[in-house]
Every structure is written in structure tokens, then in C-alpha cells.
Amino acid sequence: MPDVRVICAIGRSGQLGLHGGMPWEGEPDRAFVEDVERFFEITRGHVVICGPRTFAAFPDFARRTRTIVEIRSHEAPQAVLSRFAGRVVFVGGGPRVWDVYAPFVRHWDVNTLPYDGEADTWFDPAWLVAGGRFKR
Numbered sequence: 001m002p003d004v005r006v007i008c009a010i011g012r013s014g015q016l017g018l019h020g021g022m023p024w025e026g027e028p029d030r031a032f033v034e035d036v037e038r039f040f041e042i043t044r045g046h047v048v049i050c051g052p053r054t055f056a057a058f059p060d061f062a063r064r065t066r067t068i069v070e071i072r073s074h075e076a077p078q079a080v081l082s083r084f085a086g087r088v089v090f091v092g093g094g095p096r097v098w099d100v101y102a103p104f105v106r107h108w109d110v111n112t113l114p115y116d117g118e119a120d121t122w123f124d125p126a127w128l129v130a131g132g133r134f135k136r
């Protein structure tokens with residue numbers, strides 16, 4: 001099995017997405033720019049697996065310096081992850097993907113950005129403990 005991680009950014013209330021993009025898209029504040037830079041820095045040389053919408057949002061330069069793989073719901077998570085044994089794999093979302101892959105994630109890197117606006121997709125804190133043996 002690979003070393004499975006997540007790096008994501010949320011608003012102050014857990015906002016993740018809006019109309020298929022980041023809710024804070026186009027925000028000029030340094031915090032938003034630094035968040036994107038940090039994502040590319042940390043994932044460089046590694047594998048990013050993500051659903052079709054998130055996959056389509058990556059710019060071409062990002063594909064040259066990391067392996068970005070589109071995953072689909074008919075694929076079993078164990079089968080997907082076993083293709084990358086020995087690698088660091090970042091599960092890039094979106095939310096439906098994290099619902100399924102959260103139990104496999106060892107390390108969550110969640111950056112809270114200074115955003116208080118609307119969203120249509122949200123971070124679920126239950127993901128952080130999805131790998132536990134004791135279910136409520």
C-alpha cells in the first residue's frame with residue numbers, strides 16, 4: 001500500500017467548493033495564492049488521484065511535475081491504491097472521493113483560509129476519524 005495523504009483548503013466554516021471551483025477563486029489575498037503554491041510544492045514528484053472535475057481543474061504545468069490520475073466510482077479504492085505501492089499518494093477529492101478514501105488516509109493537511117462566503121460543498125470532519133475501529 002502507498003502512503004496515503006490529503007492536502008486540502010477550507011474556508012472558516014469548512015467551505016470546500018462552489019459551482020465546480022474553489023469558493024475563493026480569484027481572491028487576491030496572499031493567503032490564497034500561498035495555499036496554491038504550497039499544494040504544488042508538497043505534491044511535486046508524487047501521485048495525485050482525484051475525481052473527474054478535480055482532475056480537469058489542474059493546469060498542464062502541474063501534470064509535468066507530478067502524476068495526476070483520474071479515478072472513477074466503479075474502481076475499488078484498494079485496487080486503485082495498490083497500483084501505487086511504495087509511493088506517496090494524495091487523494092485530491094472532491095468530497096465524494098474523500099467519503100470513500102478517508103479510511104485509508106494516514107495524514108490530513110487542512111489549511112483554513114480567511115473565507116466566510118458561500119459554498120455548495122463542505123469539509124466533513126468525520127473524514128478525519130474514518131479509519132478508526134470504533135464507529136458511533
Ligand SMILES: NC(=O)c1ccc[n+]([C@@H]2O[C@H](COP(=O)([O-])OP(=O)(O)OC[C@H]3O[C@@H](n4cnc5c(N)ncnc54)[C@H](OP(=O)(O)O)[C@@H]3O)[C@@H](O)[C@H]2O)c1
Pocket residue numbers: 007008009010015016017018019020021022023050051052053054055071072073074075077092093094095096097100121
Ligand atoms: N478546497 C479544496 O481543497 C478542494 C479540493 C478538491 C475539490 N474541491 C472542490 O470540490 C468540487 C468538485 O468536487 P466533486 O466531488 O463535485 O467532483 P469530482 O472531483 O469529479 O469528484 C467526484 C467524482 O469522483 C468520482 N469518483 C471516483 N472514485 C470514486 C469513488 N470511489 N466513490 C465515489 N465517487 C468516485 C465520481 O465520478 P464518477 O461516478 O463519474 O466516476 C464522483 O462524482 C469543486 O467545487 C472543487 O473546487 C475543493
